[in-house]
Every structure is written in C-alpha cells, then in structure tokens.
Amino acid sequence: QVQLQESGPGLVKPSQTLSLTCTVSGGSISSGSYYWSWIRQPAGKGLEWIGRVYSDGNTIYNPSLKSRVTISLDTSKNQFSLNLNSVTAADTAVYYCTRWGSGTSPTWGQGILVTVSS
Amino acid sequence: DIVMTQSPDSLAVSLGERATINCKSSQSVLYSSNNKNYLAWYQQKPGQPPKLLISWASTRESGVPDRFSGSGSGTDFTLTISSLQAEDVAVYYCHQFYSAPSTFGQGTNLEIK
Numbered sequence: 001q002v003q004l005q006e007s008g009p010g011l012v013k014p015s016q017t018l019s020l021t022c023t024v025s026g027g028s029i030s031s032g033s034y035y036w037s038w039i040r041q042p043a044g045k046g047l048e049w050i051g052r053v054y055s056d057g058n059t060i061y062n063p064s065l066k067s068r069v070t071i072s073l074d075t076s077k078n079q080f081s082l083n084l085n086s087v088t089a090a091d092t093a094v095y096y097c098t099r100w101g102s103g104t105s106p107t108w109g110q111g112i113l114v115t116v117s118s
Numbered sequence: 119d120i121v122m123t124q125s126p127d128s129l130a131v132s133l134g135e136r137a138t139i140n141c142k143s144s145q146s147v148l149y150s151s152n153n154k155n156y157l158a159w160y161q162q163k164p165g166q167p168p169k170l171l172i173s174w175a176s177t178r179e180s181g182v183p184d185r186f187s188g189s190g191s192g193t194d195f196t197l198t199i200s201s202l203q204a205e206d207v208a209v210y211y212c213h214q215f216y217s218a219p220s221t222f223g224q225g226t227n228l229e230i231k
Contacts, residue, residue, distance in 0.1 A: 037220065047168070047211060049220040060218040096167060100215050102149075105173030106158055 002027040004097045004109035012091075012116050018084040022097030022109060023077075030055060030075040034101040038071060038082045040093040041111075050095075053080055087116045120145045120214050124223035130231040137199040139226045141212035146192045149216065156216035159188055159197045161208045162225075168211060172197065204230065 008020035022036070029036065037052040051061035053071045061069045070083040084091060092115050100106040121144040131137040147156045155175035160168035170179050172188035175195055185200045199206055207230060212223040 035215075039220075046225050047213070047222040049218075049222070052218060052220075062219045094167075103152070103154075105177070105179070106170055106213070106215060108167050108170070111167045 002099060002107055004099060004107060006095060006097050006109045006112040008112060008114070010113060010115060012087055012114060013118050014088055014116055015086055018082070018087050018091060018114055018116070020082045020095055020097075020112065020114070021079050022081070023079050024099075025078070028075075029073060029078050029080060032101060032104075034099050034104065036071075036073070036080045037098045037100075039096045039098055039108075040091075041096070042090075042093040048093075050082065050084075089116050092116045119219055120147065120217060120221050122212055122214055122221050122223040124210075124212055124226050126226060127224065128227040128229065130229045131199075131202045132231045133204065134201050135231075137202050137206070137228055139197045139210050139212075139228070141190075141195040141197070141223050143193045143195075143214055147214045147216035148192050155191055155195070156214055157188075157190075157195050158213045158215065159186075159195075160211045160213060161206075162211065163208045199228075202228075202230070 003025045005023045012018045034055050035052045038050040041047050051071050053059045068085050073080045094111040094113050096111045097109045123142045125140045157175040159172040162168045171182050176188045187198050189196050209225045211225050
C-alpha cells in the first residue's frame with residue numbers, strides 16, 4: 001500500500017521560497033495513472049488544493065496560486081515536490097501531499113507545518 | 119470550478135442518535151464512463167490529518183466502522199453516522215476529485231448534545 005511522507009523546512013522567511021518534498025513508498029511514482037497533489041490547511045481553517053502533477057509530468061495549479069507555484073516529479077528519487085515563492089504569513093499552514101487516480105481513492109501524507117515568519 | 123457546499127456548518131447530536139451531513143456540488147462529479155462519483159468524505163480531529171472515511175460517494179474504507187455510510191450521486195451527497203459515539207466528535211469534509219481544481223466543502227463541526 002502506497003504511503004506518502006512530507007519533508008522540508010518548518011520555518012520560511014517572508015518573500016522567500018517554500019520548498020517541500022513528498023517521498024512515496026510502496027509504489028513507483030512513474031507507474032500507473034495518478035494525480036500527485038499538494039493541499040494545505042491554515043490553522044483553524046478549511047482545506048485548499050494547491051495543484052497537481054500527473055504521472056506523465058503535466059501540471060495544473062489552483063488559479064489563486066498559479067503565479068507562485070511549481071510542482072514537479074523526481075522519478076529517480078520517487079518523490080514529488082512543491083515550490084511556492086514570495087511567501088507571506090498567509091502561506092502559513094499544514095501542507096499535505098496526496099495521491100489519487102481515475103480508479104484509486106485518495107491517499108494522504110501526515111502533513112507538515114510550515115510557518116512563514118522572520 | 120466546482121463549488122462544494124456542506125450543510126449544516128455545525129451539528130450537535132446526542133450519543134446513540136443519527137447524524138446526517140449533506141454536501142452539494144455545483145456540477146456533477148459523476149464520471150459517466152465508469153459510473154463513479156468522484157466524491158470523498160473525511161473526518162478530521164484536532165492536530166490530525168484528514169482521515170478518509172468514504173470514497174466514490176458510498177464505499178467505506180477498510181477499518182471504518184459500519185455506522186458510517188455515504189450516499190448520493192451526481193450533485194447531492196450525504197454522510198450518515200447511524201449511532202453517534204463520543205469518538206466521532208470531529209470536523210467532517212466532503213471533497214470532489216472529479217476535476218481540477220479539486221475542491222472541498224467548508225467543513226461540518228460535529229459535537230455531542
């Protein structure tokens with residue numbers, strides 16, 4: 001059964017780039033037809049989809065974040081990553097990596113708290 | 119974008135009683151080629167990630183108690199807890215993964231009356 005684990009800095013300074021990695025175990029990131037997504041949740045608030053990368057590398061981003069987001073696959077490490085630039089305090093949240101497919105229900109990582117503060 | 123609207127925003131139910139949460143999508147999330155509704159329900163407790171309870175609108179995940187059930191198709195969905203237990207206190211979310219951007223309901227806060 002596939003498992004996902006987020007990693008990266010827990011503290012990022014304003015105006016800098018937030019970079020997170022999701023390590024996939026129990027399955028190959030390059031096999032099958034899956035959507036690998038990032039989702040975030042500010043404290044006490046709801047869930048916001050950031051964007052996704054398909055198994056073939058194609059990406060789609062939330063229009064509200066599109067100008068600042070890059071999501072990519074690293075098949076050699078069986079990982080996918082999130083880069084969010086020009087961060088502000090509003091980007092402080094728990095970030096989750098997830099996977100689903102046309103016939104596969106969603107799987108979530110445990111999440112990582114990222115705080116934007118100087 | 120598909121807008122997901124849950125009702126109610128909060129709900130207080132007595133132990134052993136039924137709890138019902140509704141979710142309405144602004145567009146159908148039923149994929150006609152495989153007849154699957156791309157609709158999931160999650161339970162989230164403080165400090166924990168969302169836990170997948172129901173996928174494909176009505177398929178209970180392994181290990182989820184059978185008091186949880188999901189129903190509906192197209193644009194209208196329901197999560198039912200048949201007999202509320204103390205450990206069911208949580209926030210519940212619906213989620214459409216039919217199309218991008220994937221979207222969530224605003225959440226329903228379930229409490230004990």
